[in-house]
Amino acid sequence: VKIPDEAVPLPPFTKLEYGVPFEDLNERFVVSDDTARSLARTYGTPLYVLSEAHFRHRIRRYQAAFKACWPKSTLTYASKANSTLAVLAIAYDEGCLIDVASEGELRAALAAGVPAHFCHLHGNFKKADELRFAIDAGVDQIMVDSFEELACLRQLNRPLPSLMLRLAPGVRPQTNSKISTGQDDTKFGFNIADGSAARAVEECAAHGMPLRGFHAHVGSQLLDPDAQRQAGSLLARFAIDMLHRGIEVQEINVGGGLGVRYLANDAPMEVEAYCQLVVGAVQDALAGTPLMNSTLTQEPGRTLIAECGVTLYTVGPVKTVPTDTGTRTYATVDGGLSDNPRPALYGGVYDVRKIGSAAGAKDFTIAGRHCETDRLFSDVSLPSDLKSGDLLQVLCTGAYNSSMASNYNRFLRPATVLLREDGTDVLVQSRETYDQMFAREINPFKPHASI
Ligand SMILES: Cc1ncc(COP(=O)(O)O)c(C=O)c1O
Numbered sequence: 001v002k003i004p005d006e007a008v009p010l011p012p013f014t015k016l017e018y019g020v021p022f023e024d025l026n027e028r029f030v031v032s033d034d035t036a037r038s039l040a041r042t043y044g045t046p047l048y049v050l051s052e053a054h055f056r057h058r059i060r061r062y063q064a065a066f067k068a069c070w071p072k073s074t075l076t077y078a079s080k081a082n083s084t085l086a087v088l089a090i091a092y093d094e095g096c097l098i099d100v101a102s103e104g105e106l107r108a109a110l111a112a113g114v115p116a117h118f119c120h121l122h123g124n125f126k127k128a129d130e131l132r133f134a135i136d137a138g139v140d141q142i143m144v145d146s147f148e149e150l151a152c153l154r155q156l157n158r159p160l161p162s163l164m165l166r167l168a169p170g171v172r173p174q175t176n177s178k179i180s181t182g183q184d185d186t187k188f189g190f191n192i193a194d195g196s197a198a199r200a201v202e203e204c205a206a207h208g209m210p211l212r213g214f215h216a217h218v219g220s221q222l223l224d225p226d227a228q229r230q231a232g233s234l235l236a237r238f239a240i241d242m243l244h245r246g247i248e249v250q251e252i253n254v255g256g257g258l259g260v261r262y263l264a265n266d267a268p269m270e271v272e273a274y275c276q277l278v279v280g281a282v283q284d285a286l287a288g289t290p291l292m293n294s295t296l297t298q299e300p301g302r303t304l305i306a307e308c309g310v311t312l313y314t315v316g317p318v319k320t321v322p323t324d325t326g327t328r329t330y331a332t333v334d335g336g337l338s339d340n341p342r343p344a345l346y347g348g349v350y351d352v353r354k355i356g357s358a359a360g361a362k363d364f365t366i367a368g369r370h371c372e373t374d375r376l377f378s379d380v381s382l383p384s385d386l387k388s389g390d391l392l393q394v395l396c397t398g399a400y401n402s403s404m405a406s407n408y409n410r411f412l413r414p415a416t417v418l419l420r421e422d423g424t425d426v427l428v429q430s431r432e433t434y435d436q437m438f439a440r441e442i443n444p445f446k447p448h449a450s451i
Pocket residue numbers: 078080081099122217219220221255256257258299300301302303
């Protein structure tokens with residue numbers, strides 16, 4: 001990867017209304033019927049579609065809400081949510097730093113034109129080569145996750161960037177256990193309760209390591225933000241404890257995790273109220289101490305990008321089968337587990353709509369085409385005449401879909417199209433080809449046949 005000297009400038013941001021009233025940018029992005037048909041014709045399905053205006057608007061709204069509560073604030077975009085290069089370029093253009101959780105995500109940011117000194121490296125097991133690459137590239141911060149990592153950093157024998165210690169504050173978020181990370185029983189970070197966090201601080205001090213601050217991320221898709229409030233308070237109180245021991249830090253990072261509206265009646269806290277709550281907790285704890293001058297950082301992913309994307313699918317076979325209690329009608333779509341693993345991974349639910357008709361009259365089970373039951377979405381109300389060839393759009397797929405896509409069953413990963421603010425569309429990630437899929441295979445038994 002060539003590391004650019006400076007960011008590639010994007011066209012200036014002119015207007016927030018992408019063919020829709022301004023208020024609609026606060027709603028989940030929905031593709032109009034005509035646009036959906038035209039995109040499906042041009043690019044095929046399954047297709048990820050992202051709205052640039054929604055994404056920029058969400059970043060700006062979050063930044064404004066955060067700054068209003070804490071002027072010395074930094075918003076970092078958690079790129080694991082969606083690391084399509086165009087998405088990273090927009091986040092950077094809007095003034096975000098970029099949270100990268102691997103060398104691959106760091107290389108994606110660099111390839112998108114984000115300077116390394118705008119990137120923060122995360123990960124619970126960063127390999128020495130990965131750390132060396134990140135440091136040599138010039139990352140701004142490394143979020144240290146373990147004593148082994150501290151030792152590894154010292155052994156690298158080079159000047160280190162700022163270090164943030166990831167802490168496990170010991171709170172229990174209300175979310176799926178697979179995306180809950182703030183409790184004591186976690187692989188992430190240094191436990192506050194058992195004294196590991198304090199020992200890590202002492203170790204940094206003893207070795208003259210450039211400790212900048214403390215970080216915690218307690219979980220994802222949090223519709224009840226109380227865990228983040230508690231974590232903010234615990235991080236701040238820990239920073240004060242360390243201050244009393246003579247170690248003053250400059251930054252507190254309270255992670256991401258704000259939930260989104262997968263279903264119409266999901267009600268995450270509005271970002272303004274959320275910032276007041278979490279920042280308020282930090283502020284209350286730090287009041288009257290020099291730590292009030294600290295930089296405060298948040299690193300959301302999902303809440304910035306999830307609602308800005310939809311997936312378009314074409315319907316295939318529709319069949320009604322007997323069940324123990326009656327019948328079930330399956331509608332198959334031309335995607336599934338490989339482009340959206342969230343339903344299988346942790347019971348993710350979605351709002352599914354048919355292109356060309358509004359109301360639903362019959363319950364369908366939407367299945368994918370993988371060799372698992374690949375039941376994507378259950379009890380989806382759609383028009384009863386749904387048939388092969390119809391188009392569906394699934395809302396709120398901007399986060400943890402394209403970034404989690406796989407080649408299971410050797411399906412090609414979908415393309416991504418960005419709808420620009422002026423209504424034009426641009427392909428930002430092409431559909432994978434079979435040549436790309438087989439490019440890394442070496443068959444020692446038979447020379448590569450041309451397919
Ligand atoms: C360290 C860290 N920061 C930020 C995030 C982003 O979380 P979310 O997308 O829920 O905002 C994650 C998600 O797993 C994370 O692990």
